[in-house]
Amino acid sequence: MNWLRGFLLVATAALPVAADAQVPYDRLVHADSGDANWLTYSGSYSAHRYSSLDQITKQNVSRLRTSWVYQIRHAGLIETTPLVVDDVMYVTEPPSTVTALDVRSGRRLWSWSPAMPREVRHIGFPPVNRGVAVLDETVFVGTLDAHLVALDAKSGAVRWDVVVADNKTGHAITAAPLAVDGKIIIGISGGEAGIRGFLDAYDAATGQRLWRFWTIPAPGEPGNETWGGESWKTGAGPTWVTGAYDPKLKLLYWGVGNPGPDWNGDLRPGDNLYTCSLVALDVDSGGLKWHFQFTPHDVHDWDACQIPVLVDTEFRGRDRQLVVMANRNAFYYVLDRSTGEFLHAAAYAKQTWAERIDEHGRPILIPGMEPSEKGTLVYPSLQGATNWFSPSYSRRTKMLYVAVRQMGSYYFKTDADYEPGQPFLGGGEQALSGDQASGVVRALAVDSGEKLWDFELLSPPWAGVLSTAGGLVFGGTNEGNVFALDDQTGKPLWQFQTGGAVRANPMAFAVDGHQQIVLAAGNAIFVFGLPEKQEP
Amino acid sequence: MYASKATLKWRIRVTWIAAAALVLWSAAHGANGGPPADRPSDASPDAAEPDDTSPAKAAGTTDLSDGRHLFETQCARCHGMHGAGGTGANLTRPVLRHAANDQQLELIVKDGIPGTAMPGNWFLNDQQIEQVARYVRSLGHAEEESLPGDADRGSQVFVTQGCGKCHLVAGQGGGIGPDLSDIGSQRGSDYLRKALMHPGTNSPKNEAGYAAYLVVVAALDDGRVVTGMRINEDTFTIQLRDAQNRIHSLRKDKLIGFRKAGGSMMPSYEQQLDARDVDDLVAYLAGLRGDTQ
Known part of the structure; x- marks a missing residue:
């Protein structure tokens, strides 16, 4: 029997690879404590996109080199944030493929692709996906044709597949779901198709819908009075970027997108709640606890689909539970996350549309900055001072790092016809491109939004940032650079030319005790680590 | 929920938007006035755009004015107000290099041309794209511009001024500056004249919108x-x-x-050439259509 015992020993030794890919809710709650994994889209429920791993430091980062590269199978834009669970990496490939990779070798373990209709609609954005969620032994993904699908984490086999909404009416999913206690929260895209937006919760075990929060209130509901006539029916308000969650308050924090039509506000007089707002929802019922609208009656497509970052810190001499957001409209906001109380706002990027934000958090508009037939030059551009790509909050430095777009646009206004499944826009933009635009990675003091340092980028970025306990901030450029900055000064310490535009968020994990940094670029996912042995 | 959306069909003209907004606002506050779907599509004539009241318009078809209007706001910045070219191509030609037929032209208006500064216009709907494409096609029926210069003599000016040291024509010359073999298809005469007098002031852009010869x-x-x-x-x-x-x-x-620094590596010919030389050189360049051997 010795040979059998020997076999079992060997088998046991090899088993830790995905032996038990269980991610109970409790593990997600404590994802902040920083083990070798990356368990949610933003790394933690508080959406810090911060890694507690500190092996890669300011001193050794110059030696960073590629550990492996995974090439996606069909060319397209990669916006995925990979998750790493017990030595397996889960990535999404455009448009809605999920692939599991062995983190040691980069080799594929399984891959699943939905049967996508050829005429799948994605109105106003490219066919992308930003990642998956995991809970227990299941991986969850939203598809471009607006399904939510549960896959067995070990094999990729489908556990359930539900239709969230009809893709023919322009509903689509690009966001990574958020897994909470027994529930999968998923947002919807379609802000340029005149949808009526919502945020959904599904039973993680069965796929049954548990609740739906409509981002546009119906007649008789509070907020409907902010929509003229029937305009609420096509009011948009998509929820296309993953939000944050406070497990103690049991509140979800989710950014709501633009009103429809985007640039012709005459068709929807009023403040247009809850577009361009942050909503705090009870996780069990989907009920609205509070809301805060950043841009009332938006006419520039400055949706609030950015990452709400939950921060516990001293604010004006008092310990407070905050939610902060660097908004697409170029202002940085600090709110109390239990009550929604507006505490502070300050411009963090060039803007020419508001004199200031008043004491209630409402912008005082500069006249004449609306889109026009001949075009109106306004900062920031349609794509905003920042966009879906993530900021990072470092618990080390108490700074919020934001990839900032410095770009203006001529905004145009035209007619808007609503037809189901067609663009519902009412205008467009011509952005000032090339040398007339640029970008920065900007470090903000988390309580004030004050600029602490800048690292200049050639062009307005489409990539998020990651900060680490090693004192570094990682990011990427449209021109293919992946870089590391000193988190205190913004000084560049390392860069690597990937050869393809970076349009994703970085994350970090560790395998066999070795920290790795991951960022997609071009048609590939790059994994960087330190050489395992000192090179001569 | 979405069955009711299918019955919505809004058509609101920009020209009465202010009035419509008032109506909507009143409706939202309990005053009389129906939702926009109740409104006729052409509620008031537009004095500023007489074409809009033309019989063709009233009959539900469109003439070229919608396309021209879109062109002037969305395309003219690069292609020139009359489509004769600027940093973008000269469109006043019956045959466009990238668009052999109407379908290709509409695809270009919608998706742009990869590898060039021509962007896609995702925010235009199918009807608007068709209108722009039809207007662009109509530019090709314009009469060929009559230029004052002598193209044959201009070709001699090109040689004596040493333009070929930096520029290729039909495979001959240097590769430092832009290949001029097809420059007459790409640029109008006004642009060519300005490029000779004040090089670098309106430099062509690459795909990402950067000046190509900065x-x-x-x-x-x-x-x-x-x-x-x-x-x-x-x-x-x-x-x-x-x-x-x-x-x-x-x-x-x-x-x-x-x-x-801006500007251009190319010297200005404002002082070096007299008016006749410039006319002749422009005529020569405008005649380079990619078929010169």
Whole structure:
């Protein structure tokens, strides 16, 4: 029997690879404590996109080199944030493929692709996906044709597949779901198709819908009075970027997108709640606890689909539970996350549309900055001072790092016809491109939004940032650079030319005790680590 | 929920938007006035745009005015107000290089041309794209511009001024500046004249919107100064082509000075050529349509 015992020993030794890919809710709650994994889209429920791993430091980062590269199978834009669970990496490939990779070798373990209709609609954005969620032994993904699908984490086999909404009416999913206690929260895209937006919760075990929060209130509901006539029916308000969650308050924090039509506000007089707002929802019922609208009656497509970052810190001499957001409209906001109380706002990027934000958090508009037939030059551009790509909050430095777009646009206004499944826009933009635009990675003091340092980028970025306990901030450029900055000064310490535009968020994990940094670029996912042995 | 959306069909003209907004606002506050779906599509004539009240319009078809209007706001910045070209191509030709037929033209208006500065216009709907394409096609029926110069004599000016040292025509010449073999298809005569007099003031753009021949002066930490045209750039590096057609690959952290000088490596011919020479040279360049051997 010795040979059998020997076999079992060997088998046991090899088993830790995905032996038990269980991610109970409790593990997600404590994802902040920083083990070798990356368990949610933003790394933690508080959406810090911060890694507690500190092996890669300011001193050794110059030696960073590629550990492996995974090439996606069909060319397209990669916006995925990979998750790493017990030595397996889960990535999404455009448009809605999920692939599991062995983190040691980069080799594929399984891959699943939905049967996508050829005429799948994605109105106003490219066919992308930003990642998956995991809970227990299941991986969850939203598809471009607006399904939510549960896959067995070990094999990729489908556990359930539900239709969230009809893709023919322009509903689509690009966001990574958020897994909470027994529930999968998923947002919807379609802000340029005149949808009526919502945020959904599904039973993680069965796929049954548990609740739906409509981002546009119906007649008789509070907020409907902010929509003229029937305009609420096509009011948009998509929820296309993953939000944050406070497990103690049991509140979800989710950014709501633009009103429809985007640039012709005459068709929807009023403040247009809850577009361009942050909503705090009870996780069990989907009920609205509070809301805060950043841009009332938006006419520039400055949706609030950015990452709400939950921060516990001293604010004006008092310990407070905050939610902060660097908004697409170029202002940085600090709110109390239990009550929604507006505490502070300050411009963090060039803007020419508001004199200031008043004491209630409402912008005082500069006249004449609306889109026009001949075009109106306004900062920031349609794509905003920042966009879906993530900021990072470092618990080390108490700074919020934001990839900032410095770009203006001529905004145009035209007619808007609503037809189901067609663009519902009412205008467009011509952005000032090339040398007339640029970008920065900007470090903000988390309580004030004050600029602490800048690292200049050639062009307005489409990539998020990651900060680490090693004192570094990682990011990427449209021109293919992946870089590391000193988190205190913004000084560049390392860069690597990937050869393809970076349009994703970085994350970090560790395998066999070795920290790795991951960022997609071009048609590939790059994994960087330190050489395992000192090179001569 | 969405069954009711299908019955919505809004058609609101920009020209009565202010009035409509008032109606909507009143409706929202309990006053009389129906939702926009109740409104007729042409509630009031538009004095500023007489075409809009034309019989064709009333019959539910569109004439070229919608396309022209879109062209003037969305396309004219690069293609010129009359489509004769600027940093974008000259469109006043019956045959467009990238668009052999109407379908291709509509695809270009919608999706742009990869590898060029021509962007996609995703925010235009199918009808607007068709209107723009039809207007662009109509530009090709315009009469060929009559130029004052003598193209044959212009070809001699091209030789005597040494333009071929930097520019290719039909495979002959140098490769520092743009290939001019097809320049008459790409640019109108006004643009060509300005490029000779004031080079670099309206430089063509690449796919990402950057000036294609931007002059950069870089001071290296070893004391050398390199002046050249930017070939490519990222946050950390820049690649230049100097007047001798040498390529320089520079790291920005090694530079002690770095300036985007603008202008052009090409000299101005404002003083060097008389008016007749300029007319002739423009006529020659405008006649280069990619078929010169």
